[in-house]
Amino acid sequence: MENRFVFDQKIKIILFAMIAIGLVALVTGLVSNSVADTRFWANLLLNNYYFLALSLGGAFFVSVHAMGESGWHTSIQRVPEAMSRFIPVAGILMLITFLLGIHHLYHWTHTGHLDPILEGKSGYLNLPFFYIRFVVYFVVWTLLTHLFRKASVQMDTDPDIKYFKRQRALAAVFVVFFAVSSSTSSWDWLMSIDAHWFSTLYGWYTFSGLLVSTVAMMILIVIFLKKKGYMKHVNDEHMHDLGKYLFAFSILWMYLWFSQYMLMWYSNIPEETVYFVARLKDHSTLFYVNLIMNFLLPLLILMARSAKRMDWIAGTVAVVIIAGHWVDYFLAIMPGVAGENTNIGFFEIGLTIGYLGLFLMVVFYGLTKASLIPANHPYYKESLEYHTHY
Numbered sequence: 001m002e003n004r005f006v007f008d009q010k011i012k013i014i015l016f017a018m019i020a021i022g023l024v025a026l027v028t029g030l031v032s033n034s035v036a037d038t039r040f041w042a043n044l045l046l047n048n049y050y051f052l053a054l055s056l057g058g059a060f061f062v063s064v065h066a067m068g069e070s071g072w073h074t075s076i077q078r079v080p081e082a083m084s085r086f087i088p089v090a091g092i093l094m095l096i097t098f099l100l101g102i103h104h105l106y107h108w109t110h111t112g113h114l115d116p117i118l119e120g121k122s123g124y125l126n127l128p129f130f131y132i133r134f135v136v137y138f139v140v141w142t143l144l145t146h147l148f149r150k151a152s153v154q155m156d157t158d159p160d161i162k163y164f165k166r167q168r169a170l171a172a173v174f175v176v177f178f179a180v181s182s183s184t185s186s187w188d189w190l191m192s193i194d195a196h197w198f199s200t201l202y203g204w205y206t207f208s209g210l211l212v213s214t215v216a217m218m219i220l221i222v223i224f225l226k227k228k229g230y231m232k233h234v235n236d237e238h239m240h241d242l243g244k245y246l247f248a249f250s251i252l253w254m255y256l257w258f259s260q261y262m263l264m265w266y267s268n269i270p271e272e273t274v275y276f277v278a279r280l281k282d283h284s285t286l287f288y289v290n291l292i293m294n295f296l297l298p299l300l301i302l303m304a305r306s307a308k309r310m311d312w313i314a315g316t317v318a319v320v321i322i323a324g325h326w327v328d329y330f331l332a333i334m335p336g337v338a339g340e341n342t343n344i345g346f347f348e349i350g351l352t353i354g355y356l357g358l359f360l361m362v363v364f365y366g367l368t369k370a371s372l373i374p375a376n377h378p379y380y381k382e383s384l385e386y387h388t389h390y
Contacts, residue, residue, distance in 0.1 A: 003371040003372055003373050004368065004370070004371055004372065005225065005230060005364065005367035005368050005372055006368070007364050007365060007367075007368050011364065012361075014357075015357045015358075015360055015361045015364070016357070016361075017357070018353050018354060018356060018357025018358075018360075019354050019357040019358055019361070020354075021350050021353045021354055021357075022350060022351050022352075022353055022354005022355060022357060022358070023354060024350060025346060025347050025349070025350025025351040025353075025354060026351060026354070028346065028347055028350070029043065029347040029351065032347070037104075037338075038104050038105070038337045038338040038339075039334075039337075039338045039342060039347075040101075040104075040347075041097065041101035041104040041105050041337070042105065042333050042334050042337035042338050042342070043347065043348055043351050044093075044097045044101065044351075045097060045101075045105055045189065045333055045337070046326075046329050046330060046333050046334070047351055047352055047355040048090060048093050048094045048097055048355075049094075049189055049190065049329060049333075050213075050325070050326055050329050050355075051086060051090055051355050051356075051358075051359045052086070052087065052090035052091075052094065053206075053209070053210040053213065053214070054083060054086070054210075054213060054214050054217050054359065055083050055084050055085070055086035055087045055090060055359075056084070056087065056141065056178070056182065056210060056214075057080075057083070057210045057211055057213065057214025057215075057217075058079070058080035058081065058082070058083030058084045058214055058217075058218070059080070059083075059084035059087070059141070059144075059145045059148070059174060059178075060174075060175070060178055060182075060210075060211070060214075061073075061080040061211075061214060061215070061218070062077050062080045062081055062084070062148070062171070063148065063170075063171035063172075063174045063175050063178070064171070064175055065077070066148075066167050066168050066171035067168060067171040067172050067175055069168070069379070070379070071379035071382035071383050071386065072237070072238060072241060072382070072383050072386040073383070074374055074377045074379050074380045074382075074383040075231070075233050075234050075238050075373075075380070075383040075384070075386075076218065076222055076231070076234055076238055076242070077152070077374060077377075078152075078367065078370060078371070078372050078373075078374065079218050079221050079222055079225075079363075079367070080214070080218055081148075081149050081152060081366070081370075082362075082363045082364075082366030082367045083214070083217065083218070083221075083363055083366075084145040084148075084149065085145075085149070085362055085363065085365075085366040086359055086362045086363065087138070087141050087142050087145055088138070088142045089358070089362055091138035091141075091142065094134075094138075094189075095134070098131075098134070102127075104337070105193065105337055106125075106192055106193060106195070107195055108121070108122075108125045108192060108195045109127060117195075117196050118195055118196070121195065125192055125195060130188060133184065133185075133188060134188070136181075137181050137185055140177055140181070141174075141177075141178075141181070144170055144173060144174040144177070145174070147166075147170050148167055148170045148171065148174065151163045151166045151167045151170065152167060152370070152374065153369070153370045155167075155374065155376045155377060156370060156371050156374065156375070156376055157376075158376075159376040161378065164377070164378055182203065182206070182207050182210070183202075183203025183204075183206075183207070184203075186202060186203055186206040186207075187202065187203070190202075190206065190329075190332050190333065193332075193333060193336035193337055194274075194275055194336040196271060196274075197271065197272065197274060197275045199260050199264075199272075199275075201256055201259055201260045202260070204256050205253075205256045205257060205260055206332075208249060208252045208253040208256050209253055209294075209325050209328055209329075211249050211252075212245075212246065212249035212250055212252075212253055212294075212321060212325065213321060213322055213325040215242060215245045215246050215249060215318075216246060216317075216318035216319075216321040216322045216325075217318070217322060218242060219239070219242050219243070219246065219314055219315060219318040220315055220318050220319065220322070221363065222234060222238075222239070222242070223311050223314075223315050225367075225372070226311070230372055231372055231373075233373060233383075233384060236309045237386050237387055237388050238383075238386070239308070239309060239311065239314060240305075240308045240309045240388050241388060242308075242314070243302060243307070243308025243309065243314045244308060244388075246298060246302060246308075246314065246317065246318065246321065247298060247299070247302040247303070247308065250294060250295055250298035250299065250302075250321065251295070251299065253294060253295065254291070254294070254295035254299075257291070257295075261276060264276060278335040278336070278339075279331050279335050282335055282339070282340050282342070283331060283334070283335065283342075286327055286330065286331060287331065289324075289327060290324065290327050290328050290331060293320050293321065293323065293324030293327060294321060294324040294325060294327075294328060297317065297320055298317050298320070298321060301313065301316075301317050302314070302317055326352065330344070330348075
């Protein structure tokens with residue numbers, strides 16, 4: 001059994017082709033929309049944020065399990081660790097997007113045209129503080145995930161318990177920082193698009209979407225590796241737990257979506273309901289497709305215990321959820337940035353394919369850098385003997 005992933009030429013060619021499609025879509029978007037078109041910048045923000053969320057979710061997944069001294073996850077922990085390696089790449093892409101297109105994305109950056117509401121928020125929504133927060137986010141995220149990964153890999157050659165303890169300490173720091181930064185970054189990059197509107201549930205809502213889409217991507221990568229002959233130590237029990245996460249977090253996402261929507265609909269306050277009016281008016285079909293893909297289908301399909309243990313069913317639901325949360329971010333970003341000047345065409349699909357290719361390129365490259373089996377982890381044997389009864 002191969003313990004280290006071999007990034008073969010066939011996979012590289014496919015991923016390079018995906019990246020090429022993304023570049024063609026990017027050029028097409030530049031030619032057809034021009035750099036001054038808000039649709040162009042909105043799509044860059046959408047994909048930057050989405051794939052950053054997947055990498056942050058991977059870091060959170062391993063951190064929260066390490067902090068809680070979980071045993072079962074050690075069999076699959078190298079997958080979310082590899083996903084977290086995309087964080088600095090996302091930071092570079094996000095920085096380029098903001099440096100070149102921030103005025104096309106956020107109305108509050110036009111300081112000469114601020115109304116009283118935006119002036120009242122200027123202590124937080126101002127460009128110097130915005131970029132300071134940006135730098136702090138990515139420096140801390142990158143540093144902590146790098147140190148965590150380093151300790152994890154060092155444990156492969158040296159079973160000293162100090163590396164396990166170091167991982168647990170780093171995980172605790174990351175989880176605390178992430179608890180704050182995941183919310184504030186979503187305020188900065190998503191909620192401030194509609195700067196007159198705010199929701200006290202927004203941080204939790206984006207966090208739940210991040211979490212469920214991360215688990216979906218993990219399931220697909222693990223299934224892919226198993227099909228390639230790797231990770232034979234991963235059995236139905238591990239896949240069942242990932243399926244339970246997918247099922248549970250889909251319900252959590254819907255609970256937070258409904259709580260936010262219901263309270264605003266019930267209160268019927270114009271400055272709150274305007275957010276949903278814009279999305280129902282211009283994107284009514286996607287509005288309901290979002291709920292079907294991210295809640296109804298996962299609920300009905302994954303409710304059965306056996307469905308969570310069948311790779312083809314869990315994998316299909318994972319694909320639906322990954323696409324569904326792209327739609328969710330589309331609805332969060334596009335109406336506020338581009339208004340009615342939005343649709344899903346070659347530019348949107350092609351650019352997303354390119355980002356996916358780049359994301360997987362980084363993840364697979366990361367998988368080659370360490371054994372897929374963390375054999376020296378103190379809980380690895382427990383993971384092999386793990387059984388779930390629910």
